[in-house]
Amino acid sequence: MVIRVVVADDQAVVRTAFAGLLGTQPDIEVVGEAEDGAAAVRIAAEHRPDVALLDIRMPGLNGIEAAREIIAASGGATRALMLTTFGLDEYVYDALTAGASGFLLKDATFPELLHAVRVVADGRALLSPDVTGRLIAEFTRQRVAAPPARSVEGLTTREVEVLVLIARGLSNGDIADRLTITAHTVKTHINRLFAKMELRDRAQAVILAYELGLVVAGSGAGGIRAAGPDAGR
Incomplete structure (x- = not known):
């Protein structure tokens, strides 16, 4: 399957470089380039890409x-991957809550x-435990002070444990x-968890875990610490 991509960045050098690199791959096709958000929305509507690679900071939209807008218009078929200059960009949390599936630093290597x-x-969501976990912790610290709109009352203890481990960046195999359960069982727990909490992907699961206070900033994988095994009981 060929992955269709739209690249949007107001810096022509960056935009052209990313598009050029992606275009060298037989399984990736760059179907459009945009200099701002409005152009990205128009191009995405026309070409229906699989991935929209979007700079967070662009003039106008x-x-x-x-x-x-792109995610809503495509019914979630187009996935958004955000480009940012700094690892602690103040807008990354907002990007994830807007539906983005992850983020990538502009100085990322080709691989x-x-x-x-x-x-x-x-x-899948692009969530590395050493970067994304620390970043979300930083920008949700004040938000979790208010009572969360949702609770874990409808989840089993095991589902809460799985949610915490997802927030720590663990893969299904790691979980x-x-x-000490099978990967199939993990997938079953995740499917039930996502259905109960109306989550689209792991990015939303991470945000939910922070909003509920199940994970907090501290020590451990990715600079985050689980709130404890009894957190969801």
């Missing part, structure tokens, strides 16, 4: 609003770029090893 596009195109 920024990348976050563009992501929200990292390819990996990010392929992961997002495959319907299976940690809980």
Whole structure:
């Protein structure tokens, strides 16, 4: 399957470089380039790409609003991957809540770029425990002070444990090893968790875990610490 990509960045050098690199791959096709969010929305509507690679900070319609419009217009078929200059960009949390599937630093290596596009195109969230976990913790610290709109009352203890481990950046295989269960069982728990909490992907699961206070900033994988095994009981 060929992954169709739209690249949007107001810096022509960056935009052209990313598009050129992606275009060298037989499984990736760059179907359009945009200099701002409004152009990205128009091009995405015309070409229906699998992935929209969007700079967060663009003049006029920024990348976050563009992501929200593109995702809504495509019914979630187009996945948004955000480009940012700094690891602690103040807008990354808002990008994830807008529906983006992850983010990529502009100084990412070529292999990292390819990996990010392929992961997002495959319907997965690009969430590294050492970067994304720390970043979300930083920008949700004040938000979790208010009572969350949702609770874990409808989840089983095991589903809460799985949610915490997802927020810590563990893969299904890692979760299976940690809980001493099969990968199939992990997938079943995740499917039930997502259905109960109306989550689209792991990015939303991470945000939910932080909003509920199940994980907090501290020590451990990715600079985050689980709130404890009894957090969801």
